[in-house]
Amino acid sequence: MVTVKEMESYKDYGRCLCITNGVIEAYVTVDVGPRIIRFGYVGGQNIMCDNRAALGKMVDQQFTDYYGQDRTWENLGGHRIWVSPESYPETYYPDMEPVAYEIIENGAIFTPNPEIENGFAKSLTVQMDADDANMQVKMTVKNISDQDQTFAVWGLSVSNAGGTLIIPMNTNDTGLLSNRIISVWPYTNMSDDRLYWGDRYITLRQDVAPKPIKIGLDLNCGQVYYVNRNDIFCKSHHTNHPNGVYPDGGCSFETYTNQNMIEVETLSELKTVKPGGFNELVESWSLIKKPCEVDFKSDESIDNLLSKI
Secondary structure, eight states, rough: OOEEEEESSOSSSEEEEEEOSSSEEEEESSSOOOOOOEEEESSSSOSBBBOOHOOOOOOHHHHHHOOOTTTOOOOEEEEEEEEEETTTTTTTTOSOOOOOEEETTEEEEEEEBTTTTTTEEEEEEEOOOSSSEEEEEEEEEESSSOOOOOEEEEEEEEESSOEEEEEEEOOOTTTOOOOOOOOEEEOOOOOOOTTEEEESSSEOOSSSSSSEEEEEOOOOOEEEEEEEEEEEEEEEEEOOTTTTTOOOTTTTTTEOOOOSOEEEEEEOOOOOOOOEEEEEEEEEEEEEEOSSSOTOOOHHHHHHHHHHH
């Protein structure tokens, strides 16, 4: 059975809503955000990054000219809703105000203040299965401007340090044509030891190395695995390749890491939305206990791990 109750505070995030079925639990911030700031087994480690102080703030003259004085953007950690393609300062809405919420069956809907400056209204729906380690996360972005807007919904799970992400590569046989897109950001060193480029998998290790890495892919299977200690965070979403149009050269999945965290990012199709319309992204989250040891730089070892879950 799923229970939902408000918590007076969690760490330095203020009030949160706790959603739990006795197996797993999710905390969602309601004094700021919203962020899914905790996701884990009851009494277990937190898959999400909740190290607010380490993640820092962003503010400069361009930001305050756009949003106003005394407003800043904080990463905060946890899972958030953004809009792609990324642009500054528009994407970095300072979501530091209280969040309204409505309790529904097996979860809740979270509604932050509308982004008047950008013409967007966002909502986050979290619903948990009754008795297993699965949860659904729906993100909706409505166009509240008076003009058409072209955007994708972007779900970023800022996850805790110390793990390794497994990304299955496309396996469809396209003959003489390419079967995958890989986008690489300018600061990414493709020979970095944290990255493994295999035949069937890419893996990315989070560690204390200061230089960030970001890559994106057209992920046909729509499913990735973040392995941290004895837990596996499985995150999946429906993709529409090769027919769908996606941001950043065709990416439905992206990941970014630095010395503090790793981001597990999904993207919806890029759509032109009329005033009053919306675009949405639905993710499925699961937690799985790691069944065996794994060599993250061996396709065969990764195959063995995934065959057991």
